[in-house]
Amino acid sequence: MTIKEHLVKELDRLDEKQLIEVEEFVSFLKFRSRCLPSQVFDEEQMAKLYGEFAEEDRLLAEEGIQDYATDSSKEDQQ
Numbered sequence: 001m002t003i004k005e006h007l008v009k010e011l012d013r014l015d016e017k018q019l020i021e022v023e024e025f026v027s028f029l030k031f032r033s034r035c036l037p038s039q040v041f042d043e044e045q046m047a048k049l050y051g052e053f054a055e056e057d058r059l060l061a062e063e064g065i066q067d068y069a070t071d072s073s074k075e076d077q078q
Helices: 003-012 016-035 043-077
Strands: none
């Protein structure tokens, strides 16, 4: 049984109020698909970008950890 066939059977079991809710949800799905284009990420491109910025990210994290440690020590002393 396909998903569509299963949904049709389930729809046949719903009362009018529930069908109205389903119709509103279907309308929402259609609206959302028109407004928000689906984002497709190229994994190879993402890996390349990650590699390009990995060293910079590591340096920034190491730089920031010293400030965090200093500020944390100051808070502990208060």
